[in-house]
Amino acid sequence: MIGTAIEIADRVRAGDVTAESVATETLARIDALDPKLHAFLAVARDEMLEAARAVDKKRAAGKPLGKLAGVPIAVKDALCTRGIATTSGSKILEGWVPPYDATAVAKLLLEDALVCGKTNMDEFAMGSSNENSAYGPVRNPWDTSRAPGGSSGGSAVAVAARMAGAALGSDTGGSIRQPASLTGTVGVKPTYGRVSRYGLIAFASSLDQVGPFATDVRGAARVLSIISGRDARDATSLEVPVPDFEAACSAGVKGLRLGVPEEYFAEGLDPEVAASVRAAIDALKDAGCTVHSVKLPHTRFAVATYYIVATAEASSNLARFDGVRYGVRVEPPGSDLREMYGRTRDAGFGPEVKRRILLGTFVLSAGYYDAYYARALKVRTLIRRDFDAAFAQVDAIVSPTAPTPAFKLGDKIDDPLAMYLSDVYTLPASLAGIPAVSVPCAPTRAGLPVGIQIMTPALEEARSLALAAAWEARSPARATAPPLAL
Amino acid sequence: MKLDRAQIDHVAQLASLSLTDAEAEKMTHELGAILRYVEELASIDTSDVEPTATVLLGPTAWRDDVPAEGLSRESALAQAPRTADGGFAVPAFVEGT
Numbered sequence: 001m002i003g004t005a006i007e008i009a010d011r012v013r014a015g016d017v018t019a020e021s022v023a024t025e026t027l028a029r030i031d032a033l034d035p036k037l038h039a040f041l042a043v044a045r046d047e048m049l050e051a052a053r054a055v056d057k058k059r060a061a062g063k064p065l066g067k068l069a070g071v072p073i074a075v076k077d078a079l080c081t082r083g084i085a086t087t088s089g090s091k092i093l094e095g096w097v098p099p100y101d102a103t104a105v106a107k108l109l110l111e112d113a114l115v116c117g118k119t120n121m122d123e124f125a126m127g128s129s130n131e132n133s134a135y136g137p138v139r140n141p142w143d144t145s146r147a148p149g150g151s152s153g154g155s156a157v158a159v160a161a162r163m164a165g166a167a168l169g170s171d172t173g174g175s176i177r178q179p180a181s182l183t184g185t186v187g188v189k190p191t192y193g194r195v196s197r198y199g200l201i202a203f204a205s206s207l208d209q210v211g212p213f214a215t216d217v218r219g220a221a222r223v224l225s226i227i228s229g230r231d232a233r234d235a236t237s238l239e240v241p242v243p244d245f246e247a248a249c250s251a252g253v254k255g256l257r258l259g260v261p262e263e264y265f266a267e268g269l270d271p272e273v274a275a276s277v278r279a280a281i282d283a284l285k286d287a288g289c290t291v292h293s294v295k296l297p298h299t300r301f302a303v304a305t306y307y308i309v310a311t312a313e314a315s316s317n318l319a320r321f322d323g324v325r326y327g328v329r330v331e332p333p334g335s336d337l338r339e340m341y342g343r344t345r346d347a348g349f350g351p352e353v354k355r356r357i358l359l360g361t362f363v364l365s366a367g368y369y370d371a372y373y374a375r376a377l378k379v380r381t382l383i384r385r386d387f388d389a390a391f392a393q394v395d396a397i398v399s400p401t402a403p404t405p406a407f408k409l410g411d412k413i414d415d416p417l418a419m420y421l422s423d424v425y426t427l428p429a430s431l432a433g434i435p436a437v438s439v440p441c442a443p444t445r446a447g448l449p450v451g452i453q454i455m456t457p458a459l460e461e462a463r464s465l466a467l468a469a470a471w472e473a474r475s476p477a478r479a480t481a482p483p484l485a486l
Numbered sequence: 487m488k489l490d491r492a493q494i495d496h497v498a499q500l501a502s503l504s505l506t507d508a509e510a511e512k513m514t515h516e517l518g519a520i521l522r523y524v525e526e527l528a529s530i531d532t533s534d535v536e537p538t539a540t541v542l543l544g545p546t547a548w549r550d551d552v553p554a555e556g557l558s559r560e561s562a563l564a565q566a567p568r569t570a571d572g573g574f575a576v577p578a579f580v581e582g583t
Contacts, residue, residue, distance in 0.1 A: 096565060097565065099557060099561045099562075099564070100557075191543075192541050192542060192543075193542050193543060206539065206540050206541065230547065232549040235546040235547060235548075236542055236546055237547075238542075238543060238544070238547075239547050240543075298530075300526075301526065301527060301530065303523075304523060304524040304525075304526055304527050305527065307520065307524060308524055308527075315501060319501075319502070322502070323567060324566070324567075324574050324576055325562075325565075325566055325574055326565045326566060326567075327565075327567075328567070329567035329568070331567075331568075331577060335577055336577050336578065336579050337576050337577050337578075337579035338502070338579065339504070339577075340576065340577050341502040342502050342503060342504030343504050345501075345502055345503050345504070346503055346504045346505060346506070346509075349503075351509075354503060354505070354509070354513065355513060355516060355517065355520075357501050357503065358494065358497050358498060358501060358503070358513055358517060359517055359520060359521075361497045361500050361501040362493070362497045362517065362521075365496075365497060365500060371528070372524065372527075374537060375527050375528070375532060376524075376527060377537030377538055377539055378532035378535040378536070378537050378538075379527050379530060379532065379535075380537070380538040381535050381536055381537060381538040382530070382532070382535060384538060384541070416516060416519075416520065417519060417520060417523055431538075431541075432541060433541025433542070433543075458541075458543055459543070
């Protein structure tokens with residue numbers, strides 16, 4: 001079994017193993033495991049071996065190696081990779097090969113990371129189970145009859161099954177944190193604006209953020225430090241100092257005030273998940289934190305608010321897929337431009353994407369804009385204010401990441417609303433733009449992973465990572481891998 | 487609210503989606519259910535609340551307006567479904583009156 005991202009980088013930098021041997025072992029693991037899991041849409045076999053040999057050559061020449069030297073990294077297929085097919089899980093981009101790298105990917109490559117492949121996802125990141133992928137679902141390595149969560153399910157599973165040392169995902173309403181919770185991995189959604197989104201295929205631009213998955217908090221923190229920072233190619237990336245997030249993992253947590261929102265421990269929460277998360281909170285109390293009840297009264301409106309805001313933005317963002325410049329085109333003989341657009345989009349998009357484009361178009365349409373979209377933007381303000389008020393009293397807010405452990409594939413796919421409700425605990429932080437981390441806590445009796453979500457004020461990722469690391473050091477789920485991946 | 491098939495057809499046209507009959511029927515039903523759910527927002531008094539369109543901390547940053555290399559024409563056209571005369575080719579169209 002390959003080690004953590006930091007262990008791999010340390011060994012490669014010390015010359016204990018070659019990057020090429022790490023690459024070869026990773027590819028062998030992918031070949032052995034992925035037929036059962038389907039985490040990858042493309043394996044970058046040749047590119048990875050070539051990059052590994054370049055790292056080894058660099059070391060042989062006595063040049064210093066980067067912080068992720070030889071670390072295999074799986075990249076969500078929503079992020080552009082130069083020369084490697086990128087589909088965002090959609091048929092409409094089948095076969096498309098980007099001419100450039102997303103900034104987050106380019107930054108990892110500069111640190112000598114190895115991109116091992118592109119990971120499966122819900123089409124255009126719209127989903128919570130990976131069943132909306134146009135290429136078939138990902139399976140959860142803890143129980144292959146269950147969903148890995150979504151939309152970054154492939155990235156989560158690549159890390160959970162140790163087919164990669166770390167991964168990149170994107171999180172619009174929970175698409176990093178919820179699959180991290182369901183697969184027993186660490187996932188970070190950074191502050192809105194912390195990480196450049198250049199080269200991320202847009203879903204909902206006021207919410208989308210790129211973030212890392214890893215098997216441990218430190219690995220995720222190292223990747224986050226590398227991908228963070230201002231990028232002239234993304235006007236929404238923030239010009240703020242980037243802390244050393246890895247160092248933050250060693251910071252003390254004594255005296256930190258933890259808020260427990262009662263609204264997150266209400267109806268719909270699986271009792272085993274509740275008990276596991278409460279045990280983690282108790283452990284943080286033992287570590288010197290104080291625990292306080294807080295109120296986030298507009299939590300129950302987050303799902304409705306999100307599905308209006310996100311679909312409205314998606315309906316605009318996805319207008320670019322029209323069959324003109326790239327991707328699939330359906331152009332029956334004699335058709336005019338409008339017919340070509342319509343036929344291309346009908347053939348290229350799956351049912352959930354169409355549903356969301358229609359909903360988003362509807363809530364923005366004349367006569368309905370005020371009642372739906374404008375109102376949702378106001379409720380978004382109320383959700384933000386809830387957090388502002390709570391953070392006046394506490395340093396961090398802790399909750400379950402998802403209301404249940406991994407559910408069976410097929411269980412929710414015919415009920416869009418039930419699927420949307422599986423994001424009920426991750427949506428508020430997305431709407432407020434604040435950072436949140438999901439870390440594994442004790443599994444259920446059936447052995448399914450559970451995650452605790454740690455939310456902090458904007459730009460306070462370091463604090464949430466310190467708490468995550470403090471809990472991880474005490475967690476019974478620390479460094480556990482699914483039996484299938486041993 | 488109750489959605490009818492004519493509304494779905496209108497929205498599909500706005501969104502440039504050519505839905506099949508079966509798809510349009512199914513969407514009418516599913517979107518109706520989702521809209522009934524999101525109507526819970528109507529129960530909140532938002533009369534004195536400012537909208538949040540972005541959660542970005544501060545204004546978006548400007549960069550200097552200096553010329554830089556972009557994608558070459560060749561690479562921009564490389565994956566187009568159809569090209570002609572150094573540009574993207576599309577079917578003939580005439581804007582209706």
